[in-house]
Amino acid sequence: MRHIAHRLIRGLVAATALLAFAAAQAQTYPAKPVSLVVGFAPGGSGDILARLVAQKLAVALDQPVIVDNRPGAGATIATSLVAAAPADGYTLLFVTSGFPGSTALYPKLRYDTVKSFAPVAKVGASPVVVVVPAASPFRSLGDVIDAARKAPGKLNYAAGGGGATTTSLAAEFLKSDAKIDMQMVPYKGSGPALTALLGGEVDLGFDIPSSALPQIESGKLRALAVTTKKRSPVLPAVPTVAELAVPDFEVTGWFGILAPAGTPASVVARLNKDVNAVLAQPEVRERLARLGVEPGGGSPADFGRLIDSETKRYGDAIRRLGLKPE
Missing domain, CATH: 3.40.190.150 (Bordetella uptake gene, domain 1)
Incomplete structure (x- = not known):
């Protein structure tokens, strides 16, 4: 019985010490x-x-x-x-x-x-915004979809961060829902992806307005669609994918x-x-x-x-x- 009591006391002391350490850490955080x-x-x-x-x-x-x-x-x-x-x-x-x-x-x-x-x-x-270079022949998302259907797998798009990003998943969802085929070209982030798009290495891109907006406003990129249910306040003239091609499409x-x-x-x-x-x-x-x-x-x-x-x-x-x- 005494042995059990000692074990209980040691356990309580250890738990108290742990709680005291956590409390002290919280009081001093952040110290570096x-x-x-x-x-x-x-x-x-x-x-x-x-x-x-x-x-x-x-x-x-x-x-x-x-x-x-x-x-x-x-x-x-x-x-x-x-x-x-x-x-x-x-x-x-x-x-x-x-x-x-x-x-x-x-x-x-x-x-x-x-x-x-x-x-x-x-x-x-x-939202995610679908963009093409200013010199692109694609004037609308419908143009992209038509071209992709006529030549499956020929068009490619820039994916900043590879396959596990919202932008690349938005592209893959669009491919599936619109029944088209495009090839992903992965980059290490949206910065390199936009550079490749502006340099003509890829046909289109899927990006977030926070990085694409300066290039859109300068006229270097053309925004074709946004992926949210409603239009973006910063791109009010740009229609949604749901308006143009795939009803109920939404990626935020x-x-x-x-x-x-x-x-x-x-x-x-x-x-x-x-x-x-x-x-x-x-x-x-x-x-x-x-x-x-x-x-x-x-x-x-x-x-x-x-x-x-x-x-x-x-x-x-x-x-x-x-x-x-x-």
């Missing part, structure tokens, strides 16, 4: 710079938004927030790095809505999109921040509070609006439910379409 890992090359939509949030979040945390670009393999290199990082709030992951489909597209990954991460906050949402891109699973709830709560405060700043909302991004926010649980539902939706679609990594 925070890394925000981005799975895409600089210059693309995810990178642009990550840097905007990082700059403002650094002020709220009173510590530098360093954007760490780790492009490649459909952002799975960056995601794997953060999944294996210490769960202390100092290594975070900036994700896009292609993230939930990664485990279906790459079944041998060592992380799970739901179990391996602690949701922090949704940053925002945006979103962005958010994750921490490794096991990160103390108090640290996640602090990060969530500060991200929400950043997104409420008038200058940030104005900047997001100019980029065609609707501000996000909400609780970690809200973001977690979105990831859960999108993991099932994208996973089912990837398996149904038989998509493979490029």
Whole structure:
């Protein structure tokens, strides 16, 4: 009996020490710079938004927030790095809505999109825009679809980040629903993909307004359609895919921040509070609006439910379409 009592006391002491450590960590967090890992090359939509949030979040945390670009393999290199990082709030992951489909597209990954991460906050949402170079003969989405039907597999499109991105999945969903065939040409991010598109290496591209808008406004790119149910406020003259070709077609891109699973709830709560405060700043909302991004926010649980539902939706679609990594 005495032995059991001693074991219980030791267990209580250990649990108390663990709780005290977590509480102390929460009180001192952050005590050093925070890394925000981005799975895409600089210059693309995810990178642009990550840097905007990082700059403002650094002020709220009173510590530098360093954007760490780790492009490649459909952002799975960056995601794997953060999944294996210490769960202390100092290594975070900036994700896009292609993230939930990664485990279906790459079944041998060592992380799970739901179990391996602690949701922090949704940053925002945006349409995908279909674009072609200004010199392209395609004046409308209908022109693209007609050309693809006449010469199956001849047209190609730029995919920033490879196959596990919202932009490439939007293209694949369009191919399936419109019954056309186009070839994916993968790049390490939307920045390199746009460069290739402007250079005439590919026929068309699927991108987020935050990175494509400057080229559209300068006349270097022509926007043919957006993938959301409603037209984008920053591209009001550009019709939706549903208006033009595929009724009920909808793909919405979103962005958010994750921490490794096991990160103390108090640290996640602090990060969530500060991200929400950043997104409420008038200058940030104005900047997001100019980029065609609707501000996000909400609780970690809200973001977690979105990831859960999108993991099932994208996973089912990837398996149904038989998509493979490029």
